[in-house]
Amino acid sequence: MPASPTTVLIVGSGPTGLTLAIDLARRAVGVRIIDKAPDFPRSSRAKGPNPRSLEVLEDLGVVDEILASGSAPLPMRKYRGGVPIADADPFADARPAPDAPYDRSWLIAQWRLEEILRARLAQYGVRVELGAELVGLTEAGPSVTAELAGGGEIEARYVVGCDGGHSTVRKLLGVPFEGKTDESRAMVCGDVEVQGPDRGIWHQWFDEDGAVMLCPIPGTRSGWWFQAGPETDASGAPVPPSLESFQRLFARHTRLPGAQLSRASLLSTYRVNERMADRYRVGRVFLAGDAAHVHSIAGGLGMNTGIQDAYNLGWKLARVASGRAEPTLLDTYEEERLPVAAHVLDLSGEQLRATLEAIKKPGGGLDSAISAQTSGLGNGYRWSSLAGDGATARLRAGDRAPDAPCHDAATGAPLRLFETFAGPHFTLLGFGAGTARTVREAAAAHGDDLRAHTVDAGTALGLTDDEGHARAAYGIGPDEDVLVLVRPDNHIGLITRAADVRAVGEYLRGAALERA
Structure with missing residues (x-):
């Protein structure tokens, strides 16, 4: 006898996919989550949840562990010519408020955040299935069949692609991913081991010909996030990231011995991508997170927008799948979240441009990318068909509901x-x-x-x-x-x-x- 179909199949086990899986599992929805990777990544990548995502994570029951595993944002020290010239703390005057208990983003390595989310998901009896690569999708009647490399199949009532900017789900659906890639603003990134710099500071060395930024990774003794403008060769082409190139960049901009940087892993070249899918749903298949939108890194909005996509979609899928709501409720996911992604795309682009202008001047740094808008607390859905009547002196239907x-x-x-x-x-x-x-x-x-x-x-x-x-x-x-x-x-x-x-x-x- 064939196995009964899964209610929701999630493709991709990053923060977006895990958030959605937890939200569905706690609502007693049958969910499976697969990932083509053979092992869980150890990359630090995104630096952590913003205040709105922390509210989501509180509802999912994991915020205390996330706060304990990470750290508050660190003061930023800016250098020119290897000499410190200015310190900045964008959150120096921030305080929790009765209506908003989280007043700042939280630094935590992405691998650790995912580890916490996987442990929470396991409490509902669901575990990520690794080494499961999606190669095909076929919708027929009340279900979708996901074809896996090697010949396996999973039948599900709904499929959600949370599989990143190179999303296989999006490509199989034929959904355009319109936008631009700016090759002129490439950056090399990686996790490094560095001895010497003060771990209570986010260090930012800027020169006319480039920059190096080091932020300590919470929970490690000597681990840092490394970001820099890439080296170029004699022809002007970027040099691929490596330990040796990182050491040369470190020595050039910090005026410290390159040997202080002793290890570099999870190396990548980041290019500014600003792209968005023109729709988030094709029949019984949905897109969320980077599969639906990618942004510049300014303001740290990419991962957070994905977590909040999942939070919007989870309760709607659960109500429809359980028969308590009409299927038309699912149309409101795209109706509400696509405009938010478009706004975030514009916002992150503006923050990036402001930051690039700021670092040209002595004392400028990454603090220019942080504003009240990057908290996520102002994102609402006043235009939505789910925004009923009514307003008060402070709020309208569709707004985020405050705490007190x-x-x-x-x-x-x-x-x-x-x-x-x-x-x-x-x-x-x-x-x-x-x-x-x-x-x-x-x-x-x-x-x-x-x-x-x-x-x-x-x-x-x-x-x-x-x-x-x-x-x-x-x-x-x-x-x-x-x-x-x-x-x-x-x-x-x-x-x-x-x-x-x-x-x-x-x-x-x-x-x-x-x-x-």
């Missing part, structure tokens, strides 16, 4: 809004006593799909907003009665001032979130 410290009205124990959002459900917040009945009726009508909480309703149930942080974050006055419906990916679906349980039900049905 509250208390459990029954026990007095501290309870953050993010803790009430955590998990595979919608959340209804009823601000004010006038919403208490509506909250009770909505909770009874929608069962496990909806968790409902009053805020300052004057009863022993729900939450108390003792310091007013929740009302301030949501822009709700002290005497206003307001309902806020929060989606499973912590974006606002609906805001209504009417204490009417029908508004919640009409939103869920009208937005194709529930079968009639």
Whole structure:
């Protein structure tokens, strides 16, 4: 008897694929995740999650381990002619806020981040299947057959390509990857061992003829991320990266002995690619992460945009696959995420240009690529068909739902809004006593799909907003009665001032979130 088809097959086990696999597995969706690599990579690559991705990772239950395994961003020291001339700390004045608990990105080697995500996925009984190379896709009726090198096949109801900028899934679908590659801005990269420089600093040596940047890799004694403009040969062609070329670049720009750099691995040449797929879905097959969009490295937005793609897609796939929502819900993945990728493409390009201009001047450095926009906290979906009615003084439907410290009205124990959002459900917040009945009726009508909480309703149930942080974050006055419906990916679906349980039900049905 043939095996029953997998519900979702994920191709690619980087941060995007692993985030999606965890989100599906915790929703009891049958998922398999494959990767053509024979072994898990040890490359440090992307430097870590931004504040919005940290919120996602908190919901998935891994943020504490990620914070413990990494470090806060380091102060940056800029040099000219080998001499330090300026220090900068882009986050010196940043502080966690009641509505945004993460005020900065976090440095962690990508291999370590993936290791943590794989361990979390294994808790749901799912493991990455290595050495499984996709070579073909055939959709027929209610399923897709994935053909593997060597003759194996996997049948799945849905397939998601999270297999990077050279995505096999995207190529098999024939989806164009429009954009440009800038060969003039090539950079050599790698993980290196260096003795000598202060590991509490991100060092950046700039000269008229090039640069070397060294950032210590958390969790290692002498490991560093190495980035530099490439050497060129007599004809002006870039020299392929090697230990010897890294040592020459290190000596030239730091004025330190090249022998202090003793090992170089996972070498690569990075070229500025700015490309995006023109669609994220072909039938039952989806694209996410670098398979759908690649950006310049300025601002560290590539991996983070992929993690947030997965967070958007996961709950939608789960609801449709379980029969709780109409298949049209899946159309909103592209509707919401493609414009975000286009914005990030423009933003990262602008950040790169600003950085390249800044480093021409004494004291300029990579801090020019960091801004409030690179946090990811401002990305919302106000244009989406899932953005229902309503607005407050601070928020509109489609926006990210803020956090706030509250208390459990029954026990007095501290309870953050993010803790009430955590998990595979919608959340209804009823601000004010006038919403208490509506909250009770909505909770009874929608069962496990909806968790409902009053805020300052004057009863022993729900939450108390003792310091007013929740009302301030949501822009709700002290005497206003307001309902806020929060989606499973912590974006606002609906805001209504009417204490009417029908508004919640009409939103869920009208937005194709529930079968009639």
